[in-house]
Amino acid sequence: MALKVITSVGTSLITNYIKYYDEFLNDLGFEDISEEFEDIEYKIVSETDEDDLKTERKKIKSELKKWILNTKCIQWESKNDKSVDEITEKDHINKEACAEITSLIKFCELKKQDIEVNLMASDSISSHIIAELLAETLDNHKINNYTINVKYNKKHDCIKGLNIHNEAKFKNEGISNIIKQYQPIWKNTYETTYFNITGGYKGVIPIITLMGQVFNFTIFYLFENTDRIIEMPKIPMKYDEDFFEDFYNEFKDIDENGCIHKKSVKHNFLENEGVKACLEEDDGLITFSEIGQILWEKFKSKFVVFYCPDDVFEDMKDERQKKVREIILDKADNRKLWGSNVKSEDSHKTVYIYTGEKNLARIYHFFDNNLLYIYKTFGNGQHSEHETYIKKQKFDEAFKNKIIKTSKQRKEEK
Template identity: 25%
Template structure:
């Protein structure tokens, strides 16, 4: 099975501007709709004009491969991922032009065989700066996080849409370690001859101790705090993470877009333990560190989702293990890849994680706190990546676990 990758694409109005510029038509409709926010009332009131635009633009995208910056960039990115299962996620701004454009682009891509998801991002507009910051950016981050599975299965395409998004999208891509693309060229043109730029990843280090220190404060800020000055005095808060906080009137406080990015990462933050001087200290682990990091993240995500989907958030670790290893006796869902080659009574498990031609196996155990309703420890004892002996590694894992279960972890 090929690895799934979603091309998350911001949608602007280049489809309209290209059409009006080249075809010399639809100018009145364009001028009417260009500053209008998307809402059901506007859709009803201007139905005739909208339907007229749809008809013109449908024919335009069929005949013109360079009809919009979004279409050209999506095709170029997809061409670099022929070994992957590609889906497209269109994120339209809360404007009539972006909404109509995204609809037309979705229809066209579906005729080309793509699976396409499409959402209008509430608050993503440029008429109200405060709403853009407090609602639009936060919702944009939320949808990218959702569609990319926390950054693991997505690439970000910022060729279309508001240029004000690019600084935030750049930080987001760096934090979530997502590839980000931009089709370089004239703003109102979309020729496929333009080069596709991929933004490089920077070596960022995040001080997670600050987030651990202020975990409860960050959760309160995510919900919104009415009197920030009083709250700071009560909780003795310093300015360690002031860059993550915004205020409406100088009195209230909430996480800004940067804060929301970190908050989502912190929610998934999980301490992973490995054996001191064990397999993860060897050269093979260093060579495959990117693959291992991603697959350990997928293991934690799969384990967390299994617990939630089986209604086990208040269960003990023993009850979770019983459900995972004996689903037919406990009326549970098959844990599948989480318990590969597992036997009843095992205290260790094998995570089977195929990756588009690269096979990965992780030998692990975990602890779970039913009071906190969270994983408290995940221990990775050993791994296999790439070419390995499929007939012997399971026995090797079991033997290694018995020999090292009591060794020091770090």
């Protein structure tokens, strides 16, 4: 079984290139990219059009690709005798090109196993460019008899809010988005999942370290200027979660709105010691602290939260809808997991349809403000009822608003 390695991506690929350009790379005919890097350095992916800075991006990627594939660093551990040779060997990777490459190759050599790498880029264009390049060049690379497979998807792995230049966004969006994206990986495979913090922004390291303790996965890094991999032992954190249950609605309000006003909460809420450790106050506004955001996401991961009217909730208790309940508990907290099973039926555009093992399940649903609303379900042996329903009930804006108005929050333990 391949080890799973989530790897944070920083900018050392670019900064190393610029650092060694005058001394080595200029003589090899490479081009200077320092001005292009200045143009993109503080640009945010989610705020920049795909076609903006197209020329700069293309030049940076072209030169960095040559730095990875067509150069070899000689005596790199030496202070005075370093050199860079141009090389044309097939399947060659310059393992000194950046921290991410060096650490992943060394980790694969150490473990003597295949590794499956998920790259985690920040919300910066530079980090995104590097993640793309690492996926293009390092994927399927062989180390002795072992393989490094690399995955990167801009839509999912370029983490919105993971921005060291905006502390509020990092706290309110970045931390929770890291957890939402990668928790499905470490939740089921924590014994074989590692988080590589060698690359990436150093300000993220304490947060990832805390996540490792809370979610129980292993963290490693390449010790600076050596080839030694340091693994941080798993020390699962134990703490009392009762205050999250006691003040669930207050925490949910902070989660959904980013903050709440101090005057709007119960007096005993802010007197609880556990609550105080999870929150920060600024000018009368209450927000999550970094540790509070992580502990809250951990608490939420034990439950599935959705909204539906009372009659729909009662229907789900029917034995014929056993598969419906299983699907909701397994997938409702992750929108991506609905995937290709979501179909259209007449005016109903989002119907999760499961067929298999002689079971049938249909879940009529929609998302509003990122909240999941379920407005009708059918299970095994309910096909005729389903046919009658789609002919009789049309889905339109008025019906949608009625469902939102009559739905209640359901919090089901997984």
